[in-house]
Amino acid sequence: MLDLHAIQKSFDDTAVLRSISLSVAAGEIVALLGPSGCGKTTLLRIIAGLETADGGEVLLDGVDVTAVPVHRRGFGMVFQDYALFPHKNVAENVVFGLRMQEWPPEKVDGRAAQVLELVGLAGFAERAIHELSGGEQQRVALARALAPAPRLLLLDEPLGALDRALRERLMLDLRAILKQAGGLVGRPEGITAVYVTHDQAEAFAIADRVVVMNAGHIEQVGRPTELYRRPATAFVARFLGMDNILPAAPLSADPPLAQTPLGPLAYTAPHPHTPTPAHPLTHSPAHLLIRPEAARLLPPGEEGENVVHGRVQDCSFRGRYQIVTVLVAGEDGEGETAVSLKLEFDSDEHLPDVGQPVQLSLDPRAIYRLE
Amino acid sequence: MRQNPLVHKRRGLRLLGVIVLLLPVLFLGLFFFYPLANIFRLSITAAAFYDLAQRPYFRSILWFTFWQAGLSTLLTLLAGLPAAYLFAHYDFRGRSLLKALTTIPFVMPTVVVAAAFRALLGANGPINQSLVGLFDLSRAPLQLEQTLTMILLAHVFYNVAVVVRLVGGFWANLNPRVVEAARVLGASPWRAFREITLPLLRPSLVSAALLIYLFTFTSFGVILILGGPQFSTLETEIYRQYVTFLRPDIAALLALLQIIFTFALMSVYARWQQHTAVSLDFRPQQTNLRRPQTRLEKTAVAALIAGLGLFLLSPLAALVWRSLVDRDGQFTLAYYQALPQLRRGSVIFVPPLTAVRNSIGYALLTVLLAGLLGVLTTTVLVRPSRWRNWLDPLFMLPLGASAVTLGFGYVVTFDRLRTSPLLVLIAHTLVAFPFVVRSLMPVLLGIKPSLREAAAVLGASPARVWREVDLPIMGRALLVAAVFAFTVSMGEFGATSFIVRPNSGYLTLPIAIQRYLGQPGALNFGQAMAMSTILMLVCAVGFIAIERFRYADVGEF
Structure with a gap:
């Protein structure tokens, strides 16, 4: 019209x-x-x-x-x-x-x-x-x-x-x-x-x-x-209030793998139908978005995909779920490149106390690439 | 893609806009800038320069012009500050009435103020008469006629409203906690005033002072009528050189000086306004007001109210009184009854009532003409355009040139029209025009642009937008502007005194009053009083109308 x-x-x-x-x-x-x-x-x-x-x-x-x-x-x-x-x-x-x-x-x-x-x-x-x-x-x-x-x-x-x-x-x-x-x-x-x-x-x-x-x-x-499920760009994700946006350098396209401050992460390739309009001016480097529900607590010694080691920084109870901030030391192990992730867990999930180390696996199906 | 039939040619609209803009520009060009240019052309004669440079007389006139304005300004500030304090701090019965009273002198024609002071302080005035009666004196103790005192008093009377409005308004908005803080820290009342209040008031004080200086610097009627021949300022000297000494070249050179000085003063004022216009947080004035508490406070407030009321009302009351009593203090209507008659040996050649009628006629036509020009001008000026930046000051220029200069420019330029009443009308329109623009502009600028946009989106064409949005909102301001134009025309003296000769049938009320005041004889004086009373009443009614219709309390002068 x-x-x-x-x-x-x-x-x-x-x-x-x-x-x-x-x-x-x-x-x-x-x-x-x-x-x-x-x-x-x-x-x-x-x-x-x-x-x-x-x-x-x-x-x-x-x-x-x-x-x-x-x-x-x-x-x-x-x-x-x-x-x-x-x-x-x-x-x-x-x-x-x-x-x-x-x-x-x-x-x-x-x-x-x-x-x-x-x-x-x-x-x-x-x-x-x-x-x-x-x-x-x-x-x-x-x-x-x-x-x-x-x-x-x-x-x-x-x-x-x-x-x-x-x-x-x-x-x-x-x-x-x-x-x-x-x-x-x-x-x-x-x-x-x-x-x-x-x-x-x-x-x-x-x-x-x-x-x-x-x-x-x-x-x-x-x-x-x-828009909410698949923000196309880092700007959209940030504007919609999403956390856990990490700069990423593609390592391979199949299987999708990118280098991030957390180390190499496997992610889901963009859906072919997702509209990603051209915008020549802000052709920013690629980013990965880790959805808050991506994390799963990994018992010690267990293997998994996209394993990260961090420390519980904060835990906030929200009724049916809880938001846990996990500080993950950077790839180089230095504090300066540490990344803090905001992740959602069920309320009845038992997490280590604040300040304690934690081991997580991030589900590649909940990690997307942003332009 | 189809071509849309709704696209209309906008050329016709453009043309209308150009005409709307051109009309006021043409008017100003022909009746303001052209006469002004003519003055400049005339003033370039060697003899005028020579005379002006040679004769110390002119140097003393220049000097007097400056220092009388300075002294008037100082006295007005001193008289106005207590009144400003009163209005800024105290709530009392009749407050708004008294505040309105302070503005009355401001809208009074100069001849009325001059006549009122002659009525009050003259040899036969109520003050002298009661002193004579009280102390059994043989002659009037106060000989103030044709003295500087009289001029200064009239100037203070005239401009005290500026202090009350500007400084009072500012003062009321100062945070009282600041002074309280100073007092808690150990400052005496005087110390707190000097170190806190006065510096905070400075912007408004300087604004008021500059404005009053500008007004008294260009004062014409007051000095001509109250001062007599021994006091001459630039303004009155322009008149005298042209009318009495028949030296238009010297008059022109003086007018040039006058224009330079006023424009310099105006630009200083404008700069100052810009500089101080920032960060004035206007809270409702009611918050700082309180009723007087202690006995001392009550007495002081009562004395201030009484003093101010007396100062403002007594000259005008004396005027009315002296139009109603004869030499022996007996009530009489003779002065009014004689108005329709053409007396033998009269100083004017038509009955005084004709002057009243003329003035009302001029005033009504001025309302129409100045109103039309003002509406056209403001309609163009409020819309953002590349013209606006240089048109805005252009339209304000007539405010700067004095009426005397304007009248002088007319008589040297429009020789053929000299005997035509048209020239009077045009002069009045030009003098009233800035007042009209100033009344309309703030209201029009206050209309949110989205209001016009909303009307346009709903289908109103630009002309329709103007009729449906601008015009109704402007309505009250238009009324204020009309009343302004009316009273300005009724009282206009400076320009008219050049254009209209006293022997003309088209003369105006102020000219007739001035002529009658200049003649000896009780009947002449009484009739001058009667005419001044009529003029005063017309202007007072107009003023009340303005106060009622006005939106904001602090008006632009």
């Missing part, structure tokens, strides 16, 4: 977007996820028509809209600060887009009520904006964007201005509303939305597909589960 072709953008000779290409299917919620300054908001504003790309095209249902001014695109947008009109009340905000599109007046009120109902603000129509809480304002902003049945909904960190607890709650609400809104905008397949956020939990909770961006390019595109 939405196709971006080689979008480029620079501000004052600083490249913000380096040839971004992306397709969004009808009815799909796609999250642009990345740290601040990665270009995700700029990309969203280019889609909206609020910024002009230096190069590339924005296609909507196969039609080039790159040169269409913002007010003729028929999109909806929820801004980070909501941008509610302070001189208009809730209903007046919601019907603004309808008035711009010259809806017949007799339909306008019903529509406003319908949309406010959807976002759970029935009865708020006459309220002034400054009387609303942050969460309510956020819903009004959503209602205003949805009211004119936009072809595409753009959301720029819509929960960014709210506190943590409220955000957790609204995340689930937001996805439910967006999935229900398909009927409202006359699209049985559901509303098509692009959602910008820097919060991975938010992206995972709301989006069908997540686009991880870094320094103006796309690192990886995938469904939340794919």
